[in-house]
Amino acid sequence: MTAPAETLFLSDQETAVDLLYYEAVARTVVRLIRQSASVPVTIGVHGDWGAGKSSVLKMTAQAFEGEKRVVTLWFNGWVFEGFEDAKTVVIETLVAELRRARPTSTKVAEAAKKVLKRVDWLKVAQKAGGLAFTAATGIPSPDLLKSLYDGLSGLVANPGQVLTAENLKALTAQAGGLLKAAETSPDTVPDQMHAFREEFDALLDAADIDQLVVLIDDLDRCLPETAISTLEAIRLFLFVPRTAFVIAADEAMIEYSVRRHFPDLPASSGPMTYARNYLEKLIQVPFRIPALGLAETRAYVTLLLTQRALGEGAAPFQALLAAAREDLRRPWASRGLDRKAVQTALAGVIPKPVEEALRISAQVTRLLTDGTRGNPRQIKRFLNSMALRQAIADERGFGDEIELPVLAKVMLAERFAPDLYEQLSRLAATAANGKVPALAALEAASPEGEAATPSRKVKAGSAAAPEVEDWLKSDWAKGWATIEPGLADIDLRPYVFVTRDKRSFFAGVIAADHLEALVERLSGSAMAARSAEGEVGRLNDAEAEQVFDALQSRILSAERLTSAPAGVPGLALLARLRPPLQRRLLGFLQGLPIDSVGGWAVTSWAGAFVEPGIVSEFASLQQTWATSATSAGLKAAAVASSKLKRPS
Numbered sequence: 218m219t220a221p222a223e224t225l226f227l228s229d230q231e232t233a234v235d236l237l238y239y240e241a242v243a244r245t246v247v248r249l250i251r252q253s254a255s256v257p258v259t260i261g262v263h264g265d266w267g268a269g270k271s272s273v274l275k276m277t278a279q280a281f282e283g284e285k286r287v288v289t290l291w292f293n294g295w296v297f298e299g300f301e302d303a304k305t306v307v308i309e310t311l312v313a314e315l316r317r318a319r320p321t322s323t324k325v326a327e328a329a330k331k332v333l334k335r336v337d338w339l340k341v342a343q344k345a346g347g348l349a350f351t352a353a354t355g356i357p358s359p360d361l362l363k364s365l366y367d368g369l370s371g372l373v374a375n376p377g378q379v380l381t382a383e384n385l386k387a388l389t390a391q392a393g394g395l396l397k398a399a400e401t402s403p404d405t406v407p408d409q410m411h412a413f414r415e416e417f418d419a420l421l422d423a424a425d426i427d428q429l430v431v432l433i434d435d436l437d438r439c440l441p442e443t444a445i446s447t448l449e450a451i452r453l454f455l456f457v458p459r460t461a462f463v464i465a466a467d468e469a470m471i472e473y474s475v476r477r478h479f480p481d482l483p484a485s486s487g488p489m490t491y492a493r494n495y496l497e498k499l500i501q502v503p504f505r506i507p508a509l510g511l512a513e514t515r516a517y518v519t520l521l522l523t524q525r526a527l528g529e530g531a532a533p534f535q536a537l538l539a540a541a542r543e544d545l546r547r548p549w550a551s552r553g554l555d556r557k558a559v560q561t562a563l564a565g566v567i568p569k570p571v572e573e574a575l576r577i578s579a580q581v582t583r584l585l586t587d588g589t590r591g592n593p594r595q596i597k598r599f600l601n602s603m604a605l606r607q608a609i610a611d612e613r614g615f616g617d618e619i620e621l622p623v624l625a626k627v628m629l630a631e632r633f634a635p636d637l638y639e640q641l642s643r644l645a646a647t648a649a650n651g652k653v654p655a656l657a658a659l660e661a662a663s664p665e666g667e668a669a670t671p672s673r674k675v676k677a678g679s680a681a682a683p684e685v686e687d688w689l690k691s692d693w694a695k696g697w698a699t700i701e702p703g704l705a706d707i708d709l710r711p712y713v714f715v716t717r718d719k720r721s722f723f724a725g726v727i728a729a730d731h732l733e734a735l736v737e738r739l740s741g742s743a744m745a746a747r748s749a750e751g752e753v754g755r756l757n758d759a760e761a762e763q764v765f766d767a768l769q770s771r772i773l774s775a776e777r778l779t780s781a782p783a784g785v786p787g788l789a790l791l792a793r794l795r796p797p798l799q800r801r802l803l804g805f806l807q808g809l810p811i812d813s814v815g816g817w818a819v820t821s822w823a824g825a826f827v828e829p830g831i832v833s834e835f836a837s838l839q840q841t842w843a844t845s846a847t848s849a850g851l852k853a854a855a856v857a858s859s860k861l862k863r864p865s
Contacts, residue, residue, distance in 0.1 A: 267594025
């Protein structure tokens with residue numbers, strides 16, 4: 218059986234594979250919901266962005282799958298960002314879900330109509346400028362609507378003050394119809410709220426369900442208005458039996474939304490802010506997902522790297538997952554899937570990918586835990602970035618020069634100590650062999666002031682750079698330097714090349730000022746590139762090569778390759794005017810990652826290829842993209858180009 222290809226990307230969205238034993242939180246939430254079936258309950262799952270809140274919601278939803286007498290609804294507040302009134306959207310979504318659960322029931326249909334008619338009151342208030350919306354009520358009274366209706370005719374003389382004439386007419390008609398229906402309705406706000414809850418309870422009776430479970434996600438990503446509207450909708454259900462709301466959100470962001478939406482609130486009330494009191498009164502049972510500690514981060518990194526290398530279904534991964542789950546039952550006593558634990562789980566046989574995962578996790582855990590503050594999503598993104606850079610190196614043909622432990626260490630500096638990274642990159646790029654001997658002095662220094670190990674002692678005659686003095690003042694830098702492997706004797710140029718961001722540290726090969734200026738012009742728009750035709754024509758072969766290298770580096774350092782990066786028009790112009798570079802341009806295109814490149818790789822080279830052999834190879838490359846590319850944009854452009862070139 219062929220081994221599965223290594224996964225390049227680890228999704229940082231909610232997951233059904235529980236690597237952090239969050240199942241314990243989800244099971245507790247489910248247990249609480251079941252025990253509260255006859256009464257309303259509102260549960261908060263709190264944590265920073267990327268802490269794993271959505272994964273807990275997903276596990277909660279899975280626990281109710283297949284239960285016909287429980288209706289579960291996933292509501293993503295972010296999806297409805299920009300809607301007129303998120304409050305009514307929430308209620309209408311709940312009603313629609315109940316109707317879908319019982320599509321043939323006339324009782325459900327009739328009960329739903331009553332609830333939706335009540336919702337119309339909210340819509341009218343919203344169109345009136347939110348006059349009936351308050352933090353205290355959340356539902357308009359007939360008295361307020363009547364006064365609004367009575368005053369409409371007076372606004373016609375100058376409708377621009379409040380409404381357009383067209384909206385005014387529509388509002389008049391709508392309000393009139395609602396008021397007719399309201400003649401027999403309760404007249405007070407409390408009565409209105411009570412009526413709404415009774416009607417919704419009747420809808421649940423008609424649907425013949427034991428419980429409605431609503432999972433609300435991404436509320437902390439919403440604008441304050443959307444977040445508050447959603448919370449106000451939930452507040453309407455606080456006394457509706459058989460309803461359970463589970464809200465995943467960062468408390469700090471919700472407090473911010475409350476303060477922004479109700480700016481006149483006092484700064485504080487005793488030991489708690491009014492914003493926090495608002496949240497506490499709404500959420501009856503809060504759960505807080507803590508940040509990962511050292512042991513949890515180490516286990517998490519080991520599992521992620523093993524999962525990526527071997528696949529979710531591989532026996533070694535499943536064995537390690539089981540061992541980690543058992544170990545994380547008591548995090549305070551966890552060893553974090555160290556070598557001994559892994560050997561035990563795998564019966565003494567450690568596959569090479571697991572060996573490498575162990576090595577990397579041991580190296581990066583401490584700094585990665587501190588740098589990300591134990592945030593699982595940030596940890597995943599670090600590992601994804603590392604995998605992508607290794608893939609780029611592989612595609613360019615120097616992947617065997619990249620060692621993942623070295624790459625991980627360089628990336629730690631890039632991510633958490635940008636000044637240190639900038640200095641190292643510059644020193645490596647300007648060194649003939651890419652080595653930075655000055656690192657020896659830093660690597661020999663212990664953050665605790667202990668004597669250096671023999672392998673880390675400064676070699677006699679080691680060069681020292683002016684930056685060393687600054688490095689030695691940084692506890693972070695000294696801690697980073699003591700992580701194995703040492704970098705003083707390693708050619709860092711391949712690592713700098715794949716990790717550099719928007720600037721190329723190899724631009725130093727372009728010493729002449731006129732070449733630097735030319736690269737900048739060729740990195741601009743297509744028009745700016747065309748204006749440089751004369752200068753490109755006057756370059757000698759060596760200068761043209763240098764400019765090509767600089768443009769190529771800029772393109773590959775772009776954050777995204779789905780759309781044409783800066784420098785593409787310039788590279789096309791350079792190849793068109795300098796035919797010897799056409800072969801290099803073809804090699805550049807052949808090395809692009811076909812999973813992340815957009816259609817520009819097909820469409821940006823008009824006139825760039827003229828030599829028949831290269832033209833044929835480029836056509837063949839497009840055929841390969843048309844059949845094998847995993848990027849939708851690249852595949853579509855290649856297919857379209859192939860169709861255009863077919864003989865009629």
